[in-house]
Amino acid sequence: MTKEEQDSIIEINNLSKIYQEDAEVVKALDNINLNINKGEFTAVVGPSGSGKTTLLNMIGGLDKPTSGTVAVDGMDVTKLSIDDLINFRRDHVGFVFQAYNLIPVLTAKENVMFVMDLQGIPTQQSSVRAIKLLKNVGLGDRINARPNKLSGGQQQRVAVARALASKPKFILADEPTANLDGKSAETLLDIMEKMNEEENMTFIFSTHDPRVMQKARRIITLEDGKIVR
């Protein structure tokens, strides 16, 4: 086994996703083969409709492929049942969405604690970790603020803290900077880069944003569902 195979956290083999729309067949992903190693800071880029989000959904177990496999730490997630997939996502994947998707009725701290509560971590323990994570993303003074009292950039930083809360194997970030202004995007990317460097956290982005591409240490380019670079 090579060093690369040992560090490989995600192995994708012959992955295809075909959507049938009336008579039209759309190949969202076409025979993708890809390995992602632990600690990578990877950007998946490509034009709209190239299959970036579909690929991230397959890796995160949010969608099932038409064929092929996605193995995370050797476990084929495409074979998991709906309920097992939910548990897989809870324990192994951190999500950062374009629209932040925080729970509006919960404070920043409660949003971060939420996934840990789902994991059954005692409240006191999850509270301490949530505060620590919020401090790490520069929101130590906003822990009790609800999402509607936070700026877009702050909300996305809470989303990053939430994604890290469950101690996932990797973080999937779908267009994380798309709704942010330049300064907020820069701050967010710096935070994620710092997490990647200090904690060896694996980040996989889908993005159009040149600032993300600039920071990424690996860029995977998709076109018409195929990896072209």
Add this chain to the structure above:
Amino acid sequence: MILQFAWKNIGRNKVRSAVILLAITLGLTASVFAVAFMNGMINQKVEDTIRIEMTHLQINTQKFIDENEIEDVLADSILESRIRSIPEVIGVSPRILLTVMAATSHKTGGAQVVAIDPEKEKQVSRLYTCIPDSLGNFFSENIPNSIVVGRKFAEKYQVQLHSKIILSFVNLEEEQVSAAFRICGIFHTNNPAYEEAKMFIRANDARALTGIKADSIHEMAIQLTNNKDKTVAKVQTQITPMLPNGVEIRNWKEISPIMGVYTGFMQIELMIIVAIILFALGFGIVNANLMSVLERKQELNMLMAIGMNRKKVMQLIVTESTILTLLGGFWGMLIGLAIALATGKTGIDVSASLGSYQQLGIATIIHPLITFNQFVIIAVMVVIIGILSAIFPARMATKP
């Protein structure tokens, strides 16, 4: 966590939550009051039947029950004192029952005369309280051949206080006997049929006319401390061994099976009404939950994306619904109870809208009443409705 999250979600759309709360509160207020009102009607009818018309228990010879002949008497001297010694017994009234032809200057017709000792009769029947001051009294003056008749009889036969009535009946010698009686009192009840058919004279007058001996009676009417079936059955069982052969003791439901059926039907009707109200309420809650869930579908999908399993999402929605239902239910039941208690004291005059019910012996002033058991049943139904009405929306929410 689920509870806290559910509580916060309820506060998210305050207007919708307030509308649901209001609907549940009003629904439950209506349910509790409907139960109390119907119960009041049933209770009043049963109370009137037992305390005025029938008494809890009656003893007759089987032959008298079957054939209603004047000679089918039973001896009361020892029996009465033994029955009086039972703690639950508050009164015993020996009665002579005669089927008579009553004639006034305007009309002649059949009736049943109950010949009583007025003081003993007062122990078993509140009829003496049903005579307005202006319409005489219940044998207060010691005038022979006095008679108390009902308001309906007085109307139909066009008689009034102190009018004369001729009663004709067969005596023990099987001879036709007639005697004139003067009305000393006209009673009012909620039951016109009873008012028309029953009339009361003194037992002594009846004995003098029929030849029935001093210790012989047709019926012994027994009144108990309460209406509970358990008490009635207990006393009935206690008395049965005291009775000689051929003498029967019957409780009020056995004497008047129609009353038993009537109260049974009313109870069923009551539960159907409550079920309809709660069923309609349940649909309202389903609709509100469904709207809430569909509005939040994206968020619920996100929760499942970050690892909230379907069971927990369902728990969340069921908890939200249950909290709202319990809150609305609590206030609704409290308000319903308060209205029932308040109107229970004052009574509600329904003569304008339910006047025709009086023909069935139902009072036109209803005193709503709700029992602890009925209250608990409604509370349990509310919880069940709250949970059931959340299940369909919860399933919709967790549909992949």
